[in-house]
Amino acid sequence: MKWKEALKEMEPYKPGRSIEEVKDLYKLKEVVKLASNENPYGCATSVMEFLKSPSMPFQIYPDGHATNLRSKLATKYNVDDSSILFGNGSDEIISIISRALLRENTHTIMPAPTFPQYAHNAKIEGADITEIPLVDGLHDLNAFLSAVNDRTAVIWICNPNNPTGNLIPNDVLTKFLREVPRNILVVLDEAYFEYVTDPNHIDLVRLLNQFPNIIILRTFSKAYGLAAFRLGYAIGSPSVITELNKVRNPFNNNSLALAVANVALEDDGFIEECRRKNEVQRERFKSYASLNGLHVYDTQTNFVLMEVPCDADEASEFLLKNGFIVRSGNALGTPMHVRITIGTEEQNTGIFLAFDLLLKEKGR
Ligand SMILES: Cc1ncc(COP(=O)(O)O)c(C=O)c1O
Known part of the structure; x- marks a missing residue:
């Protein structure tokens, strides 16, 4: 068939791993997806x-x-x-x-x-x-x-x-x-x-x-x-x-x-509440990064791009095994970093604990 030339070098979009897939793979009861910058508080x-x-x-x-x-x-x-x-x-x-x-x-x-x-x-x-x-x-x-x-x-x-x-x-x-x-x-x-x-x-x-x-x-x-x-x-x-x-x-x-x-x-209140909660949690990520000497970009969004102490794919896999789906910077053009969607207070506390384990394993 007479496909466009450009398609020869392209790949179809590959979705990240789903929560169910990760649960099955690592026999986990609870998995939190912080990979696609969705709203952790749902909708109004x-x-x-x-x-x-x-x-x-x-x-x-x-x-x-x-x-x-x-x-x-x-x-x-x-x-x-x-x-x-x-x-x-x-x-x-x-x-x-x-x-x-x-x-x-x-x-x-x-x-x-x-x-x-x-x-x-x-x-x-x-x-x-x-x-x-x-x-x-x-x-x-x-x-x-x-x-x-x-x-x-x-x-x-x-x-x-x-x-x-x-x-x-x-x-x-x-x-x-x-x-x-x-x-x-x-x-x-x-x-x-x-x-x-x-x-x-x-x-x-x-x-x-x-x-x-x-x-x-x-x-x-x-x-x-x-x-x-x-x-x-x-x-x-x-x-x-x-x-x-x-x-x-x-x-x-x-x-x-x-x-x-x-x-x-009609519900501006919901957006304001999410913005406020996100800002509080965003500051927690910035503090966590600075406390642990990890580089973090100055984000104004609901995600952070944070440095990891090893290859980004390895760090993502480690976090996955601990129940957190994030995006490896290798796929995003930002090696040695992972992109994490800012979750709820509880979810973020969880990912900081998983990050602590990662830093410990890497001797940081
Ligand atoms: C910068 C940017 N633009 C556009 C989109 C696409 O959003 P939508 O869900 O509206 O297609 C995204 C989704 O992640 C995004 O990050």
Whole structure:
């Protein structure tokens, strides 16, 4: 068959080990998954209540315009309805953007390491990719500017960045945006926006009027605790959103997901509570790292990228045997580190104990 050239060198997405798999493998009663940056507190009680008896006609296609959710988000962010695009997770928005703008002989720029779906989708479309190494976990935006050429179509910014968690200071970001040619789409992926507590961080939606070539990606998968429903959205200039909408599948969000997100959006209290609890637990990780002389990136998210005293795969396997699933930095481009989702107080106490055992075994 006449597959795209690019597919020859690519691998299908490999999901991490599931809780059940690890329980079976190591004969464990209790396993905690801290590998995919999900919300350890679940989702809002109002969502759980709604899910007891959702009433909707399942024989009818979903509202392909997501009318209610669209209008709620438009009000929340004070933007026009036509400024919003919904995706089956922000994953799908990344693929819509790539499909609409990237092809052979186009060029795209992204940090490294970062969320792998930017490169994955760009490869499928056959675009040339320039990866700009992070500097101390931060995007090197001057190097991004130097890499721009007349074929550059999309620049990917992950803010805060996955897997490091660092946030770009506003002034650095706005200076960069002023210098990027207006015919390049700058994607600002803010999947972890709700977890940011840096008081200096502004809501980047405010920059849209000034920079019509930016698009902001957010998701219901992280702080809202709704990863299973696959719902993400983008906020951009209506002219950009109109083009992207041409690529979107007509019914890409299911009715239940749209209804659930509507309920979730009513509950700001849940998000605030999760942000506050996460911040307290995040500080515990930073203290643990500093107490034990382990490097940790300055995260503003619900995960930490922490140094380990041995090869990252070995450390992950050790933690796995002790009942904790984390992501090895070897797979993320950050050797000698593991990425750990910040859990509940109890879960974190558990992983610190497992970490103590690891440090002891390695003579630290
Ligand atoms: C930076 C970043 N962007 C996008 C996504 C995808 O999220 P979604 O569940 O909305 O597809 C993730 C998920 O881990 C992420 O870390």
